[in-house]
Amino acid sequence: MPPRYIKKIEHAFKSLLNLPLCLILGKGDPFRIPVDPAQIKSILILRPDKLGDMIVTIPVFHAIKKHYPHLRIEVIASPRNKGMIEHDPQVDEIHLYTKNIFKDLALIMKLRRRRFDIVYDPICHDSTTGLLLSRIIGRGAVRAAARKLKLRSFYDYCRPYLPDGTDHNIDNGFLIFEVFGINPDSVDPFLPIHLPEESRRKADHFWMTLPDNGSFRVGLNISAGSRTRTLEIEKYIEIVNYLHVNHPNLEFVILCVMADRHKAEDLMRNIRAASYLIPEHLSLLDVAAIIKRLDLLISPDTSMIHIARLMKIPVVGLYSGHKRNFHFWRPYRQKHGAVVAVNIDNIFDIMPDQVVSEFELLIEEIGYSEKSPSGKDH
Numbered sequence: 360m361p362p363r364y365i366k367k368i369e370h371a372f373k374s375l376l377n378l379p380l381c382l383i384l385g386k387g388d389p390f391r392i393p394v395d396p397a398q399i400k401s402i403l404i405l406r407p408d409k410l411g412d413m414i415v416t417i418p419v420f421h422a423i424k425k426h427y428p429h430l431r432i433e434v435i436a437s438p439r440n441k442g443m444i445e446h447d448p449q450v451d452e453i454h455l456y457t458k459n460i461f462k463d464l465a466l467i468m469k470l471r472r473r474r475f476d477i478v479y480d481p482i483c484h485d486s487t488t489g490l491l492l493s494r495i496i497g498r499g500a501v502r503a504a505a506r507k508l509k510l511r512s513f514y515d516y517c518r519p520y521l522p523d524g525t526d527h528n529i530d531n532g533f534l535i536f537e538v539f540g541i542n543p544d545s546v547d548p549f550l551p552i553h554l555p556e557e558s559r560r561k562a563d564h565f566w567m568t569l570p571d572n573g574s575f576r577v578g579l580n581i582s583a584g585s586r587t588r589t590l591e592i593e594k595y596i597e598i599v600n601y602l603h604v605n606h607p608n609l610e611f612v613i614l615c616v617m618a619d620r621h622k623a624e625d626l627m628r629n630i631r632a633a634s635y636l637i638p639e640h641l642s643l644l645d646v647a648a649i650i651k652r653l654d655l656l657i658s659p660d661t662s663m664i665h666i667a668r669l670m671k672i673p674v675v676g677l678y679s680g681h682k683r684n685f686h687f688w689r690p691y692r693q694k695h696g697a698v699v700a701v702n703i704d705n706i707f708d709i710m711p712d713q714v715v716s717e718f719e720l721l722i723e724e725i726g727y728s729e730k731s732p733s734g735k736d737h
Contacts, residue, residue: 387515393540401431402477407456411662413440419532421550424449447553470496480504481532505531528687551669554648562648580614580658587705589659592622596629597711603632661688695720
């Protein structure tokens with residue numbers, strides 16, 4: 360059964376739970392908004408979900424600390440995404456939500472006793488989990504959410520979810536600033552993930568092994584979170600060879616998970632451009648430190664795309680044809696750089712010439728020039 364149908368069944372089951380919940384839970388109080396930041400000491404942010412969801416919310420943590428250094432930030436994370444913030448000095452404490460009812464119940468009751476001033480749910484759909492956590496933990500707290508639809512009224516603050524909207528998940532996270540009476544559009548969102556010193560050291564070591572020739576270096580990530588979200592290796596070979604014909608001075612840094620290294624090696628054997636494979640056994644933070652030095656990234660994986668964009672690195676992203684998901688996860692604040700499949704369940708129908716065409720539009724947008732030593736105008 361396709362993943363989207365499994366997800367629909369899950370959502371339908373949770374919707375059945377919403378009715379009795381709505382009878383038990385009281386409505387939110389919008390008159391509590393905006394709050395006086397000087398009177399706020401702590402905020403709990405709910406991110407007990409996927410890796411990409413955490414990545415797009417990290418700039419919010421950093422922006423809150425930048426505006427309100429006195430504010431204590433605690434985060435509920437999942438085992439899948441905790442690693443992205445466990446070394447981040449802007450996060451004061453992390454709590455692990457495991458989907459184990461016994462462990463999680465003890466955690467929920469402990470956090471309830473903390474008496475947070477704000478509980479923020481940035482999950483951008485009607486999440487029963489997010490609603491329950493915010494209501495049970497947030498005793499007396501201002502309960503805020505980014506975007507909901509049917510459950511919107513149970514929060515003190517919430518923007519409506521727009522099924523046909525074009526809002527981006529990064530911008531959705533910044534809606535918390537409306538709780539403080541600040542226009543989210545006035546807040547700088549380009550605040551990248553924190554890179555620990557060990558990750559920076561590994562990246563430095565890798566880059567020292569590459570020729571110091573000032574080339575324009577393109578990262579090519581061939582891995583993604585599921586098989587349906589990446590292309591067959593023959594298409595990546597075509598993409599690189601097409602780009603090499605158009606821009607002989609390009610060099611490629613190949614990114615992949617350990618399980619795909621044999622594919623990466625096959626790719627390198629069949630391309631004419633200079634290429635370099637990242638070292639084995641790197642964490643995502645280690646890879647992020649390498650991405651930081653790229654001139655451009657091509658990737659089917661949205662986590663990589665947002666890591667790069669928050670560093671202001673141009674990206675060419677490959678997406679399935681699911682329009683709402685595309686708008687949520689498209690390359691952030693770029694005019695060009697998105698290649699969208701027709702199929703809504705996978706990206707298999709994307710062709711190499713589509714990727715090359717979007718690459719050409721993007722490098723024109725960023726002012727790429729073969730004339731300068733680095734391949735860019737300065």
